[in-house]
Amino acid sequence: MNQRILPAIAYAIAGAALACASLAHAAYPDKPIRLVVPYPPGGVGDTVSREVGQQLAQRLGTQVVIENRPGGKLVIATENVARAAPDGYTLLLASVSSFALNPAGMKSLPYDPRKDFAPVSRLFDAPLILVASPSLGVDNVKQLIAYARSHPDKLNYGSIGAGSSTHLAAELMKADARIDLTHIPYKGSAPAIADLLGGRIQMMFDGGPSSLPHVQSGRLKLLAVTSAKRFSYLPEVPTVAESGLPNYDVTPWWGIVAPAGTPQPIVDRLAAEIADITRNRVLRDKLGKQGVELVASTPAEFGALIETEIARWTRFFKQTGISLDDE
Template identity: 40%
Template sequence: MRRVSRAALAGILLLSIAAAVAQDYPARPIRMINPLGTGGTAEALSRALATALSAGLGQPVVLETKTGATGTIGAGYVAKSPPDGYTLLYGVTGTNSIAPSVYRNLPYDSEKDLAPISIAFSGPNVLIVNTGLNVNSIQDLIALAKSRPGTINFASAGSGSLSHLNAERFKAITGVEILHVPYKGGGAAVPDLLGGRVQMMVETGGGVMPLIRSGKVRPLAVTSAKRFPSLPDVPSVVELGFPQLVSLVWGGIFAPAGTPQAVLNRIAEACARAARDPAYRDLLASMNNEAASSTPDEFKAFVKSEMERYGEVVRRLGISIN
């Protein structure tokens, strides 16, 4: 009985401490690390998220940029920060689901050293082709590629990038033989895609939307479960009969492992509040994304499933970066 009583008292004490931590948090400004650079969509999305979290938490969320090695420098910085909820990571598909499989010598363990808090937004990738290619649907593309194996090239933002792995998944699932041409970033591939030196690409909606709207490329499918509001006339891979091709570009919030659960929950609640705000939702929609939120446990399971999805492709292709 004495042991039970002591255990019960210890549990009550821990719950009291957790409640006090949650009640007091945050007591000062919070830093959120953007590991992906300045001046682009990544910064705009992370800044929108920081502003929304500031409103929900009642303290400034200050965005700081720490770039390098496809976002792993910034992620590593957060992984080694004090687990007190005052240093957060703006993590995305590449940094938290792909990099752990691609980089051999990461100075941190993405699963053990970072605590997922909440997804913040998501959007589809878009399969686009050069307008000179005589295809108007994904079925046309598959038929053409099978009739001319090895003659259609696909561009990517580099070996092991999201655009590379999603095109490789398309290749494996549909059984077509297409050739990979890596570039140093998605933007670097655009001139060759427009010029027809490469014929197709699977890229983020935000990255290719201007090309689609100007008629410079032809979209064949979005890789979401349903049609995307920004591209209402473009079918989803699910309605086309390829549910295995569903893949989302997403962003979310992470903290150093060991951050009190009550603090993680508090931040997740602020993210959920932001996702319900019409102004925030409209802002994300203007950047071709949908606001989202989750519990820490839900986000942890989602990130793990994403790591498994892309890890399988990385291992199959033998991709490895020092």
């Protein structure tokens, strides 16, 4: 065959492939999208996923099916999406737990958040709040730390489970403030709050919706929020950082990722739609009352956040000796 013809054929084949890929991207989506949520129905992750999924479905002109796959420290759902086809039709609700805490605190995982996924967008934050029993007689974080130092081994704190953000938030305070705190893990927020109200534990970090009604009734005292900046829906409440521990920041975050290899035009399209959804004032106010702050990002920004958080929590686990394999 003429040597001049061969390059021409190669260019033609490559051009045809690019044209087909462009057409496929232009047609996206032409079938339902599966959004895998690693939590049972009813929790904050599920609630926000359904709200955002409904908005995304309207914008994309296709159905967004929420698939709940709880269990296994979020590993079951995460691994499922890591092995899915990279075509934009399977997405995952990722979180600081599955994409930073697990990789930093567990020796072995069946997925790699860096290699197995394409970041799409950060989606929302849900800062924790620090609540304490009024019987302690403390009004802020500085007074709580002073009490802990003058009453060693006298402060018990509850969490929604070992290895959870509510557990690690207290352990980070314990390390930063150099105080003694005793961990009492519970299977969820409700039994922990019940024991806090009953006096078995004296403090806990918790999500706002379960604790704020007791703050409003005067049965619990709200000391601080855990995020680096004040939560927009509790603007009068100081952060832990501005209350005596300047480097403190525990901001549970969630975002959307796709399997690695998902075409960039699809990733960018999804990121742009999500960014528009998070700017919806009605939705922001609705979720804000549930302790949620919608926060979008570019794919690159979300990827950088994941890298930063893995490094940060890896240092924390090495410093404290805590291992999530033991929990």
